[in-house]
Amino acid sequence: MKRKTRRVLGFVLASALLWTMRTAAAASASGVAASGDAYMLAKLISGEARGESYIGQVAVGAVVVNRLQNPNFPNSLSGVVFEPGAFDAVWDGQYHKEPTVSAVQAAQSALAGWDPTGGALYYWNPISATSDWIWSRSVIARIGRHVFAR
Secondary structure: OOHHHHHHHHHHHHHHHHHHHHHHHHHHHOOOOOOOHHHHHHHHHHHHOOOOOHHHHHHHHHHHHHHHOOOOOOOOHHHHHOOOOOOHHHHOOHHHOOOOHHHHHHHHHHHOOOOOOOOOOEEEOOOOOOOOOHHHOOEEEEEOOEEEEO
16 A cells, blocks of 8 residues: 555544544533543444444444443443453454444444434344344344344
8 A cells, every 4th residue: 555545544544533532522421432432332343343334333333332321231331342242353353453434433423323223232143143042132123234133
C-alpha cells in the first residue's frame, strides 16, 4: 500500500474513532455506555460480524447494547463483552485485531440506539451453532448470516 494511502486511511480511521468516542460519551450521559466503550464494541463487532452488511454489524452491536440494558447480564459493556463464553471473537483472538471502519461506524449507530433486531439478546450463525440451548430461544430476526433471538 502506498504511503499516502496509508496516511489517508489512518486519518479516516482516527477521525471515525474520535467521532465515535464523542457519540459514546454522549450516550454515557444517558446511561448506555462509557466513553471508551465505543472502541471496545467496534472491536467485538469487527470480530463477530466481519463480512456482514452494515446492518448486520449494527445488529450485533445492538445485541450487546440490549444485554447492557438487561438486568440478567453484566451492567458494564466490558462485563458483557468479556462474560465467559459469550462471544467467540473474544476467545479465539479476533477481538484483538484492529476494528474495521464499518465496525467503528456500526458501534456508533448501536450505541446511539439503532436496533435492527427488535430487542434481541442473542445471535448465532445457524450453520456453525452447536448449542442445543441456543436453538431454544425465540427467533425474532434473521440478518445476513445471523439469527437473532430473545
